[in-house]
Amino acid sequence: MAQPDYIVIGAGTVGVSLAYGLQKRGQSVCVVDGGARDFRAARANFGLVWVQGKGGNLPAYARWTAESAALWPGFRDALEQCSGIGLDYQNPGGLAFVLSQQALKDRQLLLEKIGGGALPEGVEMLDRDALQARLPDARLGPDVAGASYGTSDGHVNPLKLLAALQQGLLELGGEILWDWPVRTLRTTGQGYELTGPDGATLRAPKVIVAAGLATSGIVAPLGIDLPLRPQRGQLLVTERIAPMLPMPCSGLRQTADGTVMIGATHEDVGLDTGTTQASATLLAERALRILPALAGARIVRQWSGLRVLSPDGGPLYTQPEDYPGLWTVSCHSGVTLAAVHAERLAEQILAGALTGDTRHFSEDRFHVSTPA
Structure with missing residues (x-):
């Protein structure tokens, strides 16, 4: 690929949703992804496309989430056709x-x-x-x-969603560079230059940093201080059982293959992605209080992931005035917001400004520090 119009840092659900949306709109996009040990929220996502209860202290987030849920059926259809990968998306409430x-x-x-x-x-x-x-x-x-x-609530296989977004981007002519951790990001006067492994460099006039918890560290040398923090969520998965739940539930979801996901904890433990017996016990006890029949299901897996949280729990989208063409995009609802990221937010990034409800997700609400 020649010099792309955009480089997106981060090939997780958030980054590749934006890359897919921009490539669909005629932009050339190169996505760079870090190493195998990076913290990846997509690997531990519960798979909910969820509206109810979001935005209690941020009304714009409630509206943005509802807009994304409304876009999801059409987004699913287009992405499955483009990628050839089924998402197991359902919207039964x-x-x-x-x-x-x-x-x-x-x-x-x-x-x-x-x-x-x-x-x-x-x-x-x-x-x-x-x-x-x-x-x-x-x-x-x-x-x-x-x-x-x-x-408006539904669910999807989050791993199939991620695979479809990545494949869809490639089918549209985009590029993904795997195992390409960004060492430095600097301005060139005409755009930005990234330094990666072994001193390799990439340049583009516009860059989107959507690297989850790594986002803050990538932009910090530019004087941009993003208030992001990790929060651990632990999950359990049962063996396959007969259909029991006809719809997803907050904390319980039966997948297309019959397993039941039980989650999730909310733990402030820094970057620790370990699992604990205490959390497994708490999750199992609550699940049994709701559905006693789960006592007969064997737990086959326990794992954890790290949410990416802003101080108010809402998305954080920034375009610092002193760095035209540079964006940061962070949120912990990458699956729910995938449709609106690929459609509405990609359009706004292409136009160069946040509009409507997305203005409420800018750095201004936290007084993010940027160079004077």
């Missing part, structure tokens, strides 16, 4: 279980806050009887008080 009457009231209050005083469109509260009617093949545990149900 989703459930968030609650385990006490007080928790049910608190859940409703949260959702009404997000909806501006009423439940958001497509969201309803279910008492225990109504919930049990939605789950004819699963007997609820005695502690389950009910759930919230959102029609």
Whole structure:
């Protein structure tokens, strides 16, 4: 490839969604990806395309998430056709279980806050009887008080999504350089130069840094201070069992092949990606309180990943004024936001400015430090 229009740093779900979207719009894109030991959120993603409950303190995030969910069916169709890879995407709605009457009231209050005083469109509260009617093949545990149900929620195989995005980019003429960790990023006066392994260099007029937790370190030498932090999430996976859950749930998801994913913890332990017996016990105990029949399913895997979090939990999109053509894109909902990243955010990056709700995700809300 000749000098591309864009270099995207990071071949995970966030970076390659943007690369795919830009390549679709006639731009030439080269994606560079780091080493095998990099922290990769995509490897431990739960696979939810989830709307309900997001944006309690950031209304723009609730709207942005809902917009992405609405785009997902068309995005799925185009990506499957381009890549030849099925995503196992379904949109049957989703459930968030609650385990006490007080928790049910608190859940409703949260959702009404997000909806501006009423439940958001497509969201309803279910008492225990109504919930049990939605789950004819699963007997609820005695502690389950009910759930919230959102029609926009769905799920997807996150590994197939990532593979399809990467393959789709290649089919459109883009390029991915594997095992190409970025050592330095500097301005050239006409764009940017990246130094990689063995002193190799790449140049482009525009660069998007979407490297997850590595993003902060890549741009820090330019005087850009991004307030990102890791949060560990541990998951369990059962053996394949008969169909039990007809829709994804917050903390429980039955995959297309019959396994049940149980998650996830929220642990502030730095960059530790280890797993613990204590967390496995807590996850299993909660799952059994909801669905006692899971007691007969064997746990076959436990693993963890690191979420990429901003201080308010929302996305962080920056285009520093002193570095035209340089963007950073960070979020912890890369699967849910894949559609809107490939469509709306790619369009805004191509136009050179954040517009609409995405302006609320800029560095201004955290006073990100950039050179004077």
